[in-house]
Amino acid sequence: MLLGSIEAGGTKFVCAVGNEDYRVQRKIQYPTTNPKDTVQQAIDFFKQFPDLKAISIASFGPIEIRKHAKYYGYITDTPKPGWAQFNFLGMLKDAFDLPIYWTTDVNGSAYGEYVMSTLFNEKIDALTYYTIGTGVGAGTVVDGKFIGTLGHPEMGHVRLKRHPDDLDFKGICPYHGDCLEGLVSGPTFEARTGKKGKDVPLTDHVWDIMAYYVGQAALQTTLAIRPQKIVFGGGVVSEAFLKKVRQQFDQLMNGYQNVGKLEDYITMPLAKNNGSATIGNFALAYRESNK
Protein backbone atom coordinates (compact mmCIF):
# COMPACT_ATOMS: atom_id res chain seq x y z
CA MET A 1 0.00 0.00 0.00
CA LEU A 2 1.41 3.37 -1.06
CA LEU A 3 1.21 6.21 1.50
CA GLY A 4 2.15 9.88 1.27
CA SER A 5 3.88 12.11 3.82
CA ILE A 6 4.20 15.89 3.86
CA GLU A 7 6.45 17.34 6.53
CA ALA A 8 5.69 21.02 6.16
CA GLY A 9 8.30 23.16 7.87
CA GLY A 10 8.70 26.89 7.91
CA THR A 11 11.95 26.70 5.97
CA LYS A 12 11.60 23.46 3.98
CA PHE A 13 9.09 20.86 2.86
CA VAL A 14 9.87 17.14 2.82
CA CYS A 15 7.48 14.99 0.78
CA ALA A 16 7.77 11.22 0.65
CA VAL A 17 5.90 8.13 -0.45
CA GLY A 18 6.37 4.84 1.30
CA ASN A 19 4.55 1.71 2.33
CA GLU A 20 2.86 0.45 5.45
CA ASP A 21 6.22 -0.87 6.69
CA TYR A 22 7.23 2.82 6.87
CA ARG A 23 9.92 2.40 4.23
CA VAL A 24 10.57 5.49 2.09
CA GLN A 25 10.35 4.74 -1.65
CA ARG A 26 10.76 8.26 -3.02
CA LYS A 27 11.45 11.53 -1.30
CA ILE A 28 11.85 15.18 -2.31
CA GLN A 29 12.85 18.22 -0.31
CA TYR A 30 12.54 21.89 -1.28
CA PRO A 31 12.45 25.31 0.32
CA THR A 32 9.22 26.78 1.67
CA THR A 33 8.22 29.81 -0.43
CA ASN A 34 4.66 31.12 -0.86
CA PRO A 35 1.88 28.70 0.14
CA LYS A 36 0.35 28.04 -3.30
CA ASP A 37 3.62 27.23 -5.07
CA THR A 38 4.99 25.29 -2.12
CA VAL A 39 1.92 23.07 -1.74
CA GLN A 40 1.57 22.72 -5.53
CA GLN A 41 5.03 21.12 -5.61
CA ALA A 42 3.82 18.54 -3.09
CA ILE A 43 0.74 17.88 -5.22
CA ASP A 44 2.83 17.48 -8.39
CA PHE A 45 5.08 15.02 -6.55
CA PHE A 46 2.19 12.86 -5.32
CA LYS A 47 0.45 12.95 -8.73
CA GLN A 48 3.25 10.69 -10.00
CA PHE A 49 1.87 7.91 -7.80
CA PRO A 50 -1.65 7.01 -8.93
CA ASP A 51 -1.72 4.07 -6.50
CA LEU A 52 -1.46 6.37 -3.47
CA LYS A 53 -4.04 5.32 -0.85
CA ALA A 54 -3.77 8.09 1.78
CA ILE A 55 -1.73 11.14 2.76
CA SER A 56 -0.77 12.65 6.11
CA ILE A 57 0.42 16.22 6.66
CA ALA A 58 2.54 17.25 9.65
CA SER A 59 2.64 21.02 9.45
CA PHE A 60 4.27 23.98 11.15
CA GLY A 61 1.73 26.16 12.90
CA PRO A 62 -0.23 27.31 14.63
CA ILE A 63 -2.87 25.29 12.79
CA GLU A 64 -6.53 24.43 13.34
CA ILE A 65 -6.81 20.75 14.21
CA ARG A 66 -10.33 20.59 15.65
CA LYS A 67 -12.40 18.70 13.06
CA HIS A 68 -15.63 20.53 13.84
CA ALA A 69 -14.00 23.98 13.61
CA LYS A 70 -14.81 26.33 10.75
CA TYR A 71 -11.16 26.71 9.78
CA TYR A 72 -10.17 23.06 10.23
CA GLY A 73 -7.15 22.37 8.04
CA TYR A 74 -5.94 25.97 7.96
CA ILE A 75 -2.67 27.43 9.11
CA THR A 76 -3.92 30.17 11.42
CA ASP A 77 -2.05 33.14 12.94
CA THR A 78 1.51 32.54 11.79
CA PRO A 79 3.70 35.61 11.31
CA LYS A 80 5.17 33.85 8.23
CA PRO A 81 4.28 36.10 5.24
CA GLY A 82 1.42 34.77 3.10
CA TRP A 83 0.72 31.69 5.22
CA ALA A 84 -1.71 33.09 7.79
CA GLN A 85 -5.28 31.82 7.24
CA PHE A 86 -4.14 29.53 4.41
CA ASN A 87 -6.36 26.51 3.74
CA PHE A 88 -3.56 23.94 3.48
CA LEU A 89 -5.68 20.81 3.86
CA GLY A 90 -8.33 22.23 1.50
CA MET A 91 -5.80 22.63 -1.33
CA LEU A 92 -4.73 18.98 -0.91
CA LYS A 93 -8.33 17.78 -0.75
CA ASP A 94 -9.12 19.60 -4.00
CA ALA A 95 -6.27 17.77 -5.68
CA PHE A 96 -6.79 14.24 -4.30
CA ASP A 97 -9.89 12.18 -3.56
CA LEU A 98 -8.08 10.36 -0.73
CA PRO A 99 -8.18 10.15 3.06
CA ILE A 100 -5.88 12.92 4.31
CA TYR A 101 -4.75 13.24 7.93
CA TRP A 102 -3.82 16.66 9.30
CA THR A 103 -1.75 17.43 12.38
CA THR A 104 1.19 19.46 13.68
CA ASP A 105 4.83 18.81 12.79
CA VAL A 106 5.66 17.77 16.36
CA ASN A 107 2.58 15.55 16.62
CA GLY A 108 3.75 13.83 13.45
CA SER A 109 7.19 13.30 14.96
CA ALA A 110 5.71 12.14 18.27
CA TYR A 111 3.62 9.57 16.43
CA GLY A 112 6.64 8.41 14.46
CA GLU A 113 8.59 7.80 17.66
CA TYR A 114 5.57 6.12 19.23
CA VAL A 115 5.35 3.72 16.29
CA MET A 116 9.13 3.18 16.21
CA SER A 117 9.20 2.29 19.90
CA THR A 118 6.80 -0.58 19.16
CA LEU A 119 9.09 -1.79 16.36
CA PHE A 120 11.91 -1.68 18.92
CA ASN A 121 9.75 -3.67 21.39
CA GLU A 122 9.73 -0.85 23.91
CA LYS A 123 6.00 -0.99 24.76
CA ILE A 124 5.56 2.76 24.99
CA ASP A 125 1.92 3.87 25.46
CA ALA A 126 2.61 7.55 26.14
CA LEU A 127 5.37 9.70 24.74
CA THR A 128 6.20 13.39 24.33
CA TYR A 129 8.36 14.64 21.46
CA TYR A 130 10.10 18.03 21.68
CA THR A 131 11.81 19.79 18.83
CA ILE A 132 14.42 22.38 19.76
CA GLY A 133 15.51 24.15 16.62
CA THR A 134 14.50 27.44 15.01
CA GLY A 135 11.47 27.20 17.28
CA VAL A 136 10.49 24.97 20.18
CA GLY A 137 7.38 22.81 20.26
CA ALA A 138 6.15 19.47 21.51
CA GLY A 139 3.53 16.86 20.80
CA THR A 140 2.23 14.09 23.05
CA VAL A 141 0.69 10.73 22.16
CA VAL A 142 -1.27 8.77 24.78
CA ASP A 143 -2.68 5.39 23.76
CA GLY A 144 -2.48 6.34 20.09
CA LYS A 145 -4.23 9.69 20.51
CA PHE A 146 -2.78 13.19 20.52
CA ILE A 147 -3.16 15.37 23.61
CA GLY A 148 -4.99 18.62 22.83
CA THR A 149 -8.74 19.14 22.95
CA LEU A 150 -9.12 22.92 22.60
CA GLY A 151 -6.37 22.90 19.95
CA HIS A 152 -2.80 21.63 19.76
CA PRO A 153 -0.25 22.11 22.55
CA GLU A 154 2.32 24.89 22.36
CA MET A 155 4.75 23.71 24.99
CA GLY A 156 7.45 26.01 23.67
CA HIS A 157 5.83 29.00 25.34
CA VAL A 158 5.76 27.98 29.01
CA ARG A 159 7.61 30.13 31.55
CA LEU A 160 10.55 28.78 33.56
CA LYS A 161 12.58 29.50 36.63
CA ARG A 162 15.47 31.59 35.33
CA HIS A 163 19.04 30.41 35.71
CA PRO A 164 20.95 32.66 38.15
CA ASP A 165 23.68 33.28 35.55
CA ASP A 166 21.18 34.20 32.85
CA LEU A 167 18.98 36.79 34.55
CA ASP A 168 20.03 39.62 32.24
CA PHE A 169 19.05 37.80 29.04
CA LYS A 170 15.59 39.02 28.03
CA GLY A 171 14.79 36.11 25.69
CA ILE A 172 13.87 36.39 22.01
CA CYS A 173 10.25 35.27 21.72
CA PRO A 174 8.32 38.16 20.11
CA TYR A 175 5.22 37.17 22.13
CA HIS A 176 6.67 36.29 25.52
CA GLY A 177 10.33 37.25 25.72
CA ASP A 178 11.74 34.63 28.07
CA CYS A 179 9.46 31.66 27.49
CA LEU A 180 11.11 28.28 26.74
CA GLU A 181 11.40 29.09 23.03
CA GLY A 182 12.69 32.56 23.84
CA LEU A 183 15.42 31.02 26.01
CA VAL A 184 16.57 27.85 24.20
CA SER A 185 15.68 27.97 20.49
CA GLY A 186 18.61 27.89 18.06
CA PRO A 187 18.74 31.66 17.44
CA THR A 188 19.28 32.30 21.19
CA PHE A 189 22.94 31.35 20.69
CA GLU A 190 23.53 34.35 18.47
CA ALA A 191 21.51 36.57 20.79
CA ARG A 192 23.55 35.45 23.83
CA THR A 193 27.02 34.87 22.39
CA GLY A 194 27.08 36.49 18.93
CA LYS A 195 27.98 33.06 17.54
CA LYS A 196 25.89 30.37 15.88
CA GLY A 197 25.08 27.38 18.09
CA LYS A 198 27.25 25.04 16.05
CA ASP A 199 30.23 27.29 16.79
CA VAL A 200 29.68 27.34 20.57
CA PRO A 201 31.64 24.44 22.15
CA LEU A 202 29.78 22.21 24.58
CA THR A 203 32.21 23.28 27.31
CA ASP A 204 30.74 26.83 27.13
CA HIS A 205 28.61 27.63 30.19
CA VAL A 206 25.73 28.68 27.92
CA TRP A 207 25.05 24.98 27.33
CA ASP A 208 24.58 24.45 31.09
CA ILE A 209 22.07 27.27 31.10
CA MET A 210 20.28 25.72 28.12
CA ALA A 211 20.26 22.32 29.86
CA TYR A 212 18.76 23.89 33.00
CA TYR A 213 15.80 25.18 30.98
CA VAL A 214 15.34 22.06 28.87
CA GLY A 215 15.57 19.99 32.07
CA GLN A 216 12.71 22.08 33.46
CA ALA A 217 10.69 21.46 30.29
CA ALA A 218 11.21 17.72 30.81
CA LEU A 219 10.22 18.15 34.46
CA GLN A 220 7.02 20.03 33.61
CA THR A 221 6.12 17.36 31.07
CA THR A 222 6.77 14.58 33.57
CA LEU A 223 4.78 16.17 36.38
CA ALA A 224 1.84 17.11 34.16
CA ILE A 225 1.55 14.16 31.78
CA ARG A 226 3.72 11.33 33.11
CA PRO A 227 4.65 9.88 29.73
CA GLN A 228 6.94 6.86 29.60
CA LYS A 229 9.48 8.67 27.47
CA ILE A 230 10.46 12.18 26.39
CA VAL A 231 12.21 12.42 23.02
CA PHE A 232 14.20 15.49 22.01
CA GLY A 233 14.88 16.27 18.37
CA GLY A 234 15.83 19.38 16.40
CA GLY A 235 19.09 21.06 15.48
CA VAL A 236 20.08 22.15 19.00
CA VAL A 237 19.93 18.62 20.43
CA SER A 238 22.79 16.13 20.66
CA GLU A 239 23.46 13.12 22.87
CA ALA A 240 26.15 15.12 24.69
CA PHE A 241 23.65 17.93 25.38
CA LEU A 242 21.03 15.47 26.60
CA LYS A 243 23.58 14.18 29.12
CA LYS A 244 23.55 17.65 30.67
CA VAL A 245 19.75 17.82 30.45
CA ARG A 246 19.42 14.53 32.35
CA GLN A 247 21.66 15.86 35.13
CA GLN A 248 19.58 19.01 35.46
CA PHE A 249 16.34 17.02 35.38
CA ASP A 250 17.63 14.72 38.10
CA GLN A 251 18.56 17.61 40.37
CA LEU A 252 15.25 19.39 39.77
CA MET A 253 13.20 16.24 40.43
CA ASN A 254 15.21 15.49 43.57
CA GLY A 255 13.92 11.94 43.85
CA TYR A 256 10.26 12.96 43.91
CA GLN A 257 9.08 10.69 41.10
CA ASN A 258 10.70 7.62 39.63
CA VAL A 259 10.93 7.66 35.84
CA GLY A 260 13.21 4.65 35.47
CA LYS A 261 16.60 4.83 33.82
CA LEU A 262 17.16 8.43 32.74
CA GLU A 263 19.04 7.33 29.60
CA ASP A 264 15.88 5.55 28.44
CA TYR A 265 13.53 8.31 29.58
CA ILE A 266 15.13 11.43 28.08
CA THR A 267 16.37 10.37 24.66
CA MET A 268 17.28 11.23 21.10
CA PRO A 269 14.80 10.08 18.40
CA LEU A 270 14.89 6.42 17.35
CA ALA A 271 14.32 7.53 13.74
CA LYS A 272 17.58 8.60 12.13
CA ASN A 273 18.16 11.74 10.01
CA ASN A 274 15.10 13.64 11.32
CA GLY A 275 12.90 10.89 9.96
CA SER A 276 10.39 10.78 12.84
CA ALA A 277 7.71 12.88 11.15
CA THR A 278 7.85 10.95 7.87
CA ILE A 279 7.40 7.65 9.69
CA GLY A 280 4.64 9.19 11.80
CA ASN A 281 2.91 10.42 8.66
CA PHE A 282 3.05 6.99 7.02
CA ALA A 283 1.53 5.45 10.14
CA LEU A 284 -1.15 8.16 10.42
CA ALA A 285 -1.98 7.91 6.70
CA TYR A 286 -2.26 4.14 7.04
CA ARG A 287 -4.57 4.53 10.05
CA GLU A 288 -6.65 7.08 8.14
CA SER A 289 -6.97 4.75 5.14
CA ASN A 290 -8.42 2.05 7.41
CA LYS A 291 -11.12 4.25 8.90
Add this chain to the structure above:
Amino acid sequence: MLLGSIEAGGTKFVCAVGNEDYRVQRKIQYPTTNPKDTVQQAIDFFKQFPDLKAISIASFGPIEIRKHAKYYGYITDTPKPGWAQFNFLGMLKDAFDLPIYWTTDVNGSAYGEYVMSTLFNEKIDALTYYTIGTGVGAGTVVDGKFIGTLGHPEMGHVRLKRHPDDLDFKGICPYHGDCLEGLVSGPTFEARTGKKGKDVPLTDHVWDIMAYYVGQAALQTTLAIRPQKIVFGGGVVSEAFLKKVRQQFDQLMNGYQNVGKLEDYITMPLAKNNGSATIGNFALAYRESNK
Protein backbone atom coordinates in the same frame (compact mmCIF):
# COMPACT_ATOMS: atom_id res chain seq x y z
CA MET B 1 -27.98 1.49 42.88
CA LEU B 2 -25.98 2.22 46.03
CA LEU B 3 -22.39 3.47 45.54
CA GLY B 4 -19.63 4.25 48.02
CA SER B 5 -17.13 7.13 48.07
CA ILE B 6 -13.98 7.53 50.14
CA GLU B 7 -12.24 10.88 49.91
CA ALA B 8 -9.05 10.13 51.77
CA GLY B 9 -7.23 13.30 52.75
CA GLY B 10 -4.14 13.74 54.84
CA THR B 11 -6.09 15.52 57.59
CA LYS B 12 -9.61 14.09 57.21
CA PHE B 13 -11.60 11.30 55.59
CA VAL B 14 -15.01 11.85 54.02
CA CYS B 15 -17.03 8.69 53.37
CA ALA B 16 -20.39 8.77 51.63
CA VAL B 17 -22.96 6.52 50.03
CA GLY B 18 -25.13 7.73 47.22
CA ASN B 19 -26.82 6.63 44.04
CA GLU B 20 -26.07 6.79 40.34
CA ASP B 21 -27.64 10.26 40.23
CA TYR B 22 -24.72 11.31 42.45
CA ARG B 23 -26.99 12.23 45.35
CA VAL B 24 -25.46 11.75 48.81
CA GLN B 25 -27.65 9.59 51.06
CA ARG B 26 -25.35 9.31 54.09
CA LYS B 27 -22.02 10.88 54.83
CA ILE B 28 -19.46 10.80 57.63
CA GLN B 29 -16.31 12.78 58.19
CA TYR B 30 -13.51 12.10 60.67
CA PRO B 31 -9.85 12.94 61.23
CA THR B 32 -7.09 10.92 59.61
CA THR B 33 -5.12 9.05 62.31
CA ASN B 34 -3.15 5.85 61.75
CA PRO B 35 -3.96 3.93 58.55
CA LYS B 36 -5.55 0.81 60.06
CA ASP B 37 -7.97 2.64 62.36
CA THR B 38 -8.77 5.30 59.78
CA VAL B 39 -9.60 2.84 57.01
CA GLN B 40 -11.43 0.56 59.46
CA GLN B 41 -13.84 3.42 60.20
CA ALA B 42 -14.60 3.64 56.48
CA ILE B 43 -15.19 -0.12 56.35
CA ASP B 44 -17.51 -0.01 59.39
CA PHE B 45 -19.46 2.79 57.73
CA PHE B 46 -19.95 0.92 54.46
CA LYS B 47 -20.82 -2.35 56.25
CA GLN B 48 -24.12 -0.69 57.22
CA PHE B 49 -25.14 -0.79 53.55
CA PRO B 50 -25.35 -4.41 52.39
CA ASP B 51 -26.79 -3.27 49.04
CA LEU B 52 -23.62 -1.40 48.12
CA LYS B 53 -22.63 -2.23 44.52
CA ALA B 54 -19.23 -0.56 44.14
CA ILE B 55 -16.77 1.77 45.89
CA SER B 56 -14.33 4.38 44.64
CA ILE B 57 -11.40 5.77 46.61
CA ALA B 58 -9.83 9.18 45.87
CA SER B 59 -6.73 9.25 48.03
CA PHE B 60 -3.95 11.60 49.04
CA GLY B 61 -0.61 10.40 47.78
CA PRO B 62 1.70 9.69 46.23
CA ILE B 63 -0.04 6.41 45.41
CA GLU B 64 0.52 3.56 42.98
CA ILE B 65 -2.16 3.67 40.29
CA ARG B 66 -0.66 1.43 37.62
CA LYS B 67 -2.77 -1.74 37.65
CA HIS B 68 0.06 -4.05 36.62
CA ALA B 69 2.44 -2.68 39.28
CA LYS B 70 3.44 -4.81 42.25
CA TYR B 71 2.27 -2.20 44.75
CA TYR B 72 -0.94 -1.21 42.94
CA GLY B 73 -3.35 0.19 45.51
CA TYR B 74 -0.66 1.28 47.96
CA ILE B 75 0.13 4.71 49.30
CA THR B 76 3.83 4.94 48.48
CA ASP B 77 6.48 7.38 49.73
CA THR B 78 4.43 9.80 51.81
CA PRO B 79 6.22 11.50 54.70
CA LYS B 80 2.97 11.08 56.70
CA PRO B 81 3.85 8.82 59.68
CA GLY B 82 2.60 5.24 59.32
CA TRP B 83 1.10 5.67 55.86
CA ALA B 84 4.10 4.98 53.64
CA GLN B 85 3.83 1.62 51.81
CA PHE B 86 0.32 1.06 53.21
CA ASN B 87 -1.90 -1.26 51.17
CA PHE B 88 -5.03 0.91 51.25
CA LEU B 89 -6.91 -0.77 48.41
CA GLY B 90 -5.94 -4.22 49.73
CA MET B 91 -7.56 -3.54 53.12
CA LEU B 92 -10.80 -2.51 51.39
CA LYS B 93 -10.72 -5.52 49.07
CA ASP B 94 -10.31 -7.84 52.05
CA ALA B 95 -13.46 -6.35 53.58
CA PHE B 96 -15.70 -6.15 50.50
CA ASP B 97 -16.23 -8.45 47.53
CA LEU B 98 -17.10 -5.49 45.31
CA PRO B 99 -15.63 -3.60 42.36
CA ILE B 100 -13.40 -0.90 43.87
CA TYR B 101 -11.89 1.96 41.87
CA TRP B 102 -8.65 3.55 43.06
CA THR B 103 -7.26 6.94 42.09
CA THR B 104 -5.82 10.19 43.48
CA ASP B 105 -7.82 12.81 45.37
CA VAL B 106 -7.40 15.35 42.56
CA ASN B 107 -8.30 12.80 39.88
CA GLY B 108 -11.48 12.09 41.83
CA SER B 109 -12.28 15.81 41.93
CA ALA B 110 -11.41 16.25 38.24
CA TYR B 111 -13.78 13.43 37.37
CA GLY B 112 -16.52 14.94 39.51
CA GLU B 113 -16.21 18.26 37.70
CA TYR B 114 -16.09 16.45 34.35
CA VAL B 115 -19.34 14.66 35.17
CA MET B 116 -20.93 17.83 36.59
CA SER B 117 -20.12 19.78 33.43
CA THR B 118 -22.18 17.29 31.45
CA LEU B 119 -25.09 17.75 33.86
CA PHE B 120 -24.72 21.50 33.25
CA ASN B 121 -24.71 20.87 29.47
CA GLU B 122 -21.23 22.25 29.07
CA LYS B 123 -19.89 19.51 26.74
CA ILE B 124 -16.47 19.36 28.34
CA ASP B 125 -14.26 16.53 27.00
CA ALA B 126 -11.02 17.57 28.71
CA LEU B 127 -10.58 19.26 32.07
CA THR B 128 -7.86 19.86 34.64
CA TYR B 129 -8.66 20.25 38.35
CA TYR B 130 -6.17 21.93 40.70
CA THR B 131 -6.40 21.96 44.45
CA ILE B 132 -4.54 24.74 46.24
CA GLY B 133 -4.71 24.06 49.95
CA THR B 134 -2.29 22.47 52.40
CA GLY B 135 -0.64 21.07 49.29
CA VAL B 136 -1.01 21.67 45.58
CA GLY B 137 -1.92 19.00 43.04
CA ALA B 138 -3.88 18.51 39.85
CA GLY B 139 -5.64 15.83 37.89
CA THR B 140 -6.66 15.82 34.23
CA VAL B 141 -9.47 13.95 32.48
CA VAL B 142 -9.43 13.60 28.69
CA ASP B 143 -12.35 11.74 27.06
CA GLY B 144 -13.18 10.04 30.35
CA LYS B 145 -9.63 8.85 31.03
CA PHE B 146 -7.07 10.21 33.46
CA ILE B 147 -3.77 11.54 32.16
CA GLY B 148 -0.79 9.68 33.64
CA THR B 149 0.80 6.56 32.20
CA LEU B 150 3.97 6.14 34.24
CA GLY B 151 2.01 7.10 37.36
CA HIS B 152 -0.18 10.02 38.39
CA PRO B 153 0.69 13.66 37.70
CA GLU B 154 2.24 15.84 40.40
CA MET B 155 1.66 19.25 38.89
CA GLY B 156 2.28 20.94 42.23
CA HIS B 157 6.01 20.50 41.86
CA VAL B 158 6.75 22.32 38.59
CA ARG B 159 9.13 25.28 38.63
CA LEU B 160 8.01 28.79 37.72
CA LYS B 161 9.37 32.14 36.72
CA ARG B 162 9.76 33.99 39.99
CA HIS B 163 7.86 37.21 40.66
CA PRO B 164 10.29 40.15 40.85
CA ASP B 165 8.91 41.16 44.28
CA ASP B 166 9.25 37.63 45.66
CA LEU B 167 12.82 36.71 44.80
CA ASP B 168 13.94 36.49 48.42
CA PHE B 169 11.29 33.94 49.40
CA LYS B 170 12.90 30.50 49.31
CA GLY B 171 9.65 28.51 49.15
CA ILE B 172 8.56 25.83 51.61
CA CYS B 173 8.54 22.56 49.69
CA PRO B 174 10.86 20.15 51.54
CA TYR B 175 11.80 18.53 48.21
CA HIS B 176 12.07 21.51 45.86
CA GLY B 177 11.92 24.77 47.79
CA ASP B 178 10.29 27.12 45.32
CA CYS B 179 8.16 24.78 43.21
CA LEU B 180 4.47 25.71 42.73
CA GLU B 181 3.46 24.05 46.01
CA GLY B 182 6.42 25.67 47.77
CA LEU B 183 5.24 29.08 46.55
CA VAL B 184 1.42 29.04 46.74
CA SER B 185 0.18 26.35 49.15
CA GLY B 186 -1.79 27.58 52.16
CA PRO B 187 1.13 27.47 54.64
CA THR B 188 3.13 29.90 52.44
CA PHE B 189 1.04 32.74 53.92
CA GLU B 190 2.48 32.16 57.36
CA ALA B 191 5.96 31.71 55.91
CA ARG B 192 5.73 34.99 53.98
CA THR B 193 3.61 37.19 56.26
CA GLY B 194 3.46 35.48 59.66
CA LYS B 195 -0.32 35.43 59.29
CA LYS B 196 -2.74 32.71 58.21
CA GLY B 197 -4.09 33.09 54.67
CA LYS B 198 -7.61 33.82 55.90
CA ASP B 199 -6.23 36.81 57.82
CA VAL B 200 -4.40 38.32 54.82
CA PRO B 201 -6.76 40.73 53.00
CA LEU B 202 -7.08 40.36 49.24
CA THR B 203 -5.69 43.87 48.84
CA ASP B 204 -2.31 42.63 50.19
CA HIS B 205 0.31 42.42 47.41
CA VAL B 206 1.06 38.82 48.40
CA TRP B 207 -2.15 37.83 46.62
CA ASP B 208 -0.84 39.37 43.37
CA ILE B 209 2.31 37.31 43.74
CA MET B 210 0.21 34.19 44.35
CA ALA B 211 -1.93 34.98 41.28
CA TYR B 212 1.20 35.38 39.14
CA TYR B 213 2.29 31.84 40.03
CA VAL B 214 -1.16 30.26 39.75
CA GLY B 215 -1.62 32.06 36.42
CA GLN B 216 1.60 30.40 35.26
CA ALA B 217 0.29 27.01 36.38
CA ALA B 218 -2.83 27.62 34.28
CA LEU B 219 -0.59 28.70 31.39
CA GLN B 220 1.57 25.57 31.61
CA THR B 221 -1.54 23.41 31.70
CA THR B 222 -3.02 25.19 28.71
CA LEU B 223 0.13 25.00 26.59
CA ALA B 224 0.84 21.35 27.45
CA ILE B 225 -2.62 19.78 27.56
CA ARG B 226 -5.11 22.25 26.03
CA PRO B 227 -8.07 21.24 28.17
CA GLN B 228 -11.38 23.05 27.69
CA LYS B 229 -11.49 24.16 31.30
CA ILE B 230 -9.25 24.53 34.34
CA VAL B 231 -11.00 24.27 37.69
CA PHE B 232 -9.41 25.53 40.90
CA GLY B 233 -10.49 24.23 44.29
CA GLY B 234 -8.98 24.11 47.76
CA GLY B 235 -8.88 26.46 50.72
CA VAL B 236 -6.73 29.17 49.13
CA VAL B 237 -9.08 29.68 46.17
CA SER B 238 -11.94 32.17 45.93
CA GLU B 239 -13.74 33.82 43.03
CA ALA B 240 -12.02 37.12 43.90
CA PHE B 241 -8.61 35.42 43.78
CA LEU B 242 -9.41 33.75 40.45
CA LYS B 243 -10.16 37.20 39.03
CA LYS B 244 -6.53 38.08 39.68
CA VAL B 245 -5.38 34.72 38.29
CA ARG B 246 -7.26 35.34 35.04
CA GLN B 247 -5.59 38.74 34.64
CA GLN B 248 -2.15 37.22 35.14
CA PHE B 249 -2.94 34.36 32.76
CA ASP B 250 -4.10 36.81 30.12
CA GLN B 251 -0.91 38.87 30.35
CA LEU B 252 1.29 35.77 30.29
CA MET B 253 -0.51 34.28 27.28
CA ASN B 254 -0.36 37.61 25.45
CA GLY B 255 -2.90 36.55 22.83
CA TYR B 256 -0.94 33.49 21.75
CA GLN B 257 -3.75 30.96 22.12
CA ASN B 258 -7.48 31.50 22.31
CA VAL B 259 -9.15 29.73 25.22
CA GLY B 260 -12.54 31.39 24.91
CA LYS B 261 -14.11 33.43 27.70
CA LEU B 262 -11.66 33.44 30.60
CA GLU B 263 -14.50 33.38 33.16
CA ASP B 264 -15.60 30.03 31.73
CA TYR B 265 -12.06 28.70 31.31
CA ILE B 266 -10.51 29.37 34.72
CA THR B 267 -13.25 28.62 37.22
CA MET B 268 -14.33 27.57 40.70
CA PRO B 269 -15.74 24.01 41.00
CA LEU B 270 -19.35 23.44 39.93
CA ALA B 271 -19.80 21.10 42.92
CA LYS B 272 -20.51 23.08 46.06
CA ASN B 273 -18.92 22.55 49.51
CA ASN B 274 -15.85 20.67 48.23
CA GLY B 275 -18.16 18.00 46.83
CA SER B 276 -16.27 17.36 43.56
CA ALA B 277 -14.43 14.26 44.74
CA THR B 278 -17.53 12.61 46.21
CA ILE B 279 -19.43 13.09 42.95
CA GLY B 280 -16.41 11.89 41.03
CA ASN B 281 -16.21 8.80 43.21
CA PHE B 282 -19.87 7.96 42.70
CA ALA B 283 -19.41 8.25 38.93
CA LEU B 284 -16.20 6.18 38.98
CA ALA B 285 -17.77 3.53 41.22
CA TYR B 286 -20.76 3.38 38.88
CA ARG B 287 -18.46 2.98 35.88
CA GLU B 288 -16.50 0.27 37.70
CA SER B 289 -19.69 -1.62 38.55
CA ASN B 290 -20.57 -1.75 34.84
CA LYS B 291 -17.27 -3.21 33.72
